[in-house]
Amino acid sequence: MSNLVWNYRELGNPWLVRILSKLTKEKCPFLVFLVETKARKQKLENVRRALKFDGCFAIDSMGSSGGIALLWKVDWNVRIISYTRCHISASVKEGVNGHKWQFTGFYGHPKTAKRKTSWQLLEMLKPPSPMAWMCAGDFNEILHQEENKGLPVDPTNKLRTSGRYEAAWDLKEECKKIVEYSWKGTSMGVEGAKTMRQRLIDCQRSLSQWNHKEKMIKHKDINHSMRRIRHLQETGIGNHLTEMQSLQKEVELSMATEEIKWRQRAKQHWMKVGDRNTTWFHLQASHRRKTNTINNLEDPQGRVLTKQEDIGDVFTGYFSSLFTTSSPSNFEDCLNALDSKLTIEMKT
Template structure:
């Protein structure tokens, strides 16, 4: 099972919703926990369903801050335990293990003077010591001074109170892979600040239930927080997909499509069926190459962004990070246009793109777009 946790810093813009939808489609989580949605419960419900999660709960933002949402796929057996403006707590009946365990999405109070309220909330949630328990989210605090670079030194007492709360609840940090920080601010060497504010923690029973779990800090191109992706069964196999040829209307947007068809047609024999067969095979090969190049472009940009984030921030490095994020956004825009063209729909207006509607519409058209046989 995959769980995606992300402080998205507001979902009021269609472009931001499009970025979220793309990340969800790429990672395919079963459960999402979103923080700082800055939306009413009603608007957030629409966004959540648009992303493919019809089941879930949305906590209202207070004014222009806060707001939580947790969604889960219909294939998941999830029961809501409790929620507040700082947490959403659910029970999950896991099909892989046959066990029931808790997943708590957590949002620590951003006000330092009220941080103790968050730790007391965490203690109050520790009411089932015999159940596997995972807590994931933005805690707005660090455990050790080394988890913050730049800015003022963290107050030692703040960190001690956070560690004390985890000890009282018998929760341990899960670690991570990827860039060491989860939050960044400042685009110059003098002002840059990086902190590990987001994390996953769990009790020993949960660790024993999922000994091979992974937790990744994913690359991203919006929000000052990075997404966390927890995978309880990283060795799971999603099955092999069978490739069926179908002509995509978006191919006509590629400059090389027309010349590729013309070259294959002229190089084939005189028989019409043979020509059609050669064009089909040739386009299949051509599209695989185009798709591979586009995927490599996005993967290369993500890798470049990860490498840049690992370097000591200087003005040049931070400038490269901004340029790489802009390039990544451009590639994601192209992918959104692909889905819009593939769905053959004019429903999308005013920039509200890459929604669940288009993916569903494109899927429903697959049977109509394929050629089952040619009779002569």
């Protein structure tokens, strides 16, 4: 039996959806309980489909806070018993002839003054013996002082996009150092324009080499961090919170980098379609690069041109003739045949 409980901290972060998808593939849970979704039921239905789960029962958030959801596989018979904005209780039967037990997903009230009410509710939810009971969630209680730490800073507060420069590189501290080092590597000479061009070439070359190395190690780093997080979850005794937060921040940063890269590549398709790093989304960005290339062109004489210089000349000639007058003559008769829209009073 495998179940997953996670304080989701807002479904609006697309890389968190991919982290959750990766976790469900690795752990293969039959039940998933999400806390602090900060989303409506329709959004959670989209998450259910993305995770390939069969059932979903969600409690809408109150504005921009709260929100819980329970997802399950069809292999288990799940029946919702009771729910509030702080909990979801369900009767669970494992398969046809499996064990029957009760699951309660619980979210303690975030305000300390109302925490007592949450505990009273939890006491009422306890099932009659001898039924097994599993209660899990975010109780908003600190068991160890080490847990009282701030949340990781969102790495996507300030993002820029420009030219061929990958906006996702802004999230990497190494990028700034590489640009500074490459730029200062060439001193400004007498011919300022040539020196400027050489600096840009050096920066481009250094960034390309650095990006190639990053791609090689990024996939390995994500898998290593996920394995380490899983190990700490299974063997930790409460003194591993700092390392857990550091690993989670690394994984979230890697996911955010990938998200920004494909958002920049697809441009307007991102806002129109709203896709989240799927195969179709990658193909859209790749297809756009392909359609931006002109391999051959037929000129007015019917010849097929393949050289870029000849293709450029055809475009130049076409638009030059399009916006150049042909110097017509004897068109007064045409103008006289047209009815005037100006009255005599208007002319005077």
